[in-house]
Amino acid sequence: MVRGKTQMKRIENATSRQVTFSKRRNGLLKKAFELSVLCDAEVALVIFSPRGKLCEFASSSMEETIQRYKNHVKDVQTDNSSCVEDSQWQHLKDETESMAKKIEALELAKRKLLGEGLGSSTFEELQEIEHMLQRSACIIRARKMQLYTEQIEELKAKEKLLASQNAMLNVECIIQTKENIERQGAIVQIAECEEISDVETELFIGLPEKRNKQR
Structure with a gap:
């Protein structure tokens, strides 16, 4: 009778699982013993059962x-x-x-690039260095022109701002001057009125007839 191939998975039946463990454990111990004897190998085998029972084999210690x-x-x-x-x-x-x-x-x-150590350079290398320097010079000039343009724009903006501030100061100065002139004119008028008032309110003691004659 041909024996079927055993599936490699956990045996669900507890009794069958225990029987299989006992058979295969004994076979494994037997194989370990045979390996140590036949091949003069140092073999140590440690097995713990599902319930925690220890089974071991050692060919020496x-x-x-x-x-x-x-x-x-x-x-x-x-x-x-x-x-x-x-x-x-x-x-x-x-x-x-x-x-x-x-x-x-x-x-x-x-x-x-600084012009040093060119003795070992070939004509092609020197030509390449020259081209690199020319490109660098063009880039530097372009950057300088950009900076000049930015500085000119900033100065123009500052000039406009200063002109605006100057105009505002001139307007304020004119207004303040007018106010001072008006204030001085008002002071003069008040002084004149006070003088007139002093003349007209001259003190006279006596009869009204004498006052009229005096006037």
């Missing part, structure tokens, strides 16, 4: 095998971290060398 496993894992992690650090260090070193070459090239180009 379980503690020594576990400690050996821990040491091996630590060494592997150290090697991996060392490899990572070496890789990062090499990457940084390559970047540093690349940046140093770029800086050197920029310094050489800068000296050539």
Whole structure:
């Protein structure tokens, strides 16, 4: 009778699950023992049942095998971290060398633009430098003209503002002058009225007839 293929999923029936666990556990322990004997391998097997029961097998000492496993894992992690650090260090070193070459090239180009170190330059390189300088000069002149235009516009705006303020001050000065003149005229009229009042209100003591004769 052909046995059907077992599906890799959890067995729902508790009894069937326990029977299967017992059979496969015994088979796994047997395979571990055979591997240690036939191949002279150090084997350690730890199994916990669904209820928490411990089943284990060790070809030598379980503690020594576990400690050996821990040491091996630590060494592997150290090697991996060392490899990572070496890789990062090499990457940084390559970047540093690349940046140093770029800086050197920029310094050489800068000296050539300043007219220095042109002895090793070819005719084409000198022509290219000349064109670059001409383009730079055109850009600089255009920027200067832009600044001149902006400054002229600012000065014109300031001139208009000052002219407007001057006109307002002239108007205020004229108004104030008129007010002063009117105020002075009013003071003169008041003074004249006071003089007239003083003349007409002359004090006279005596009979009315004598007053009329005197006048």
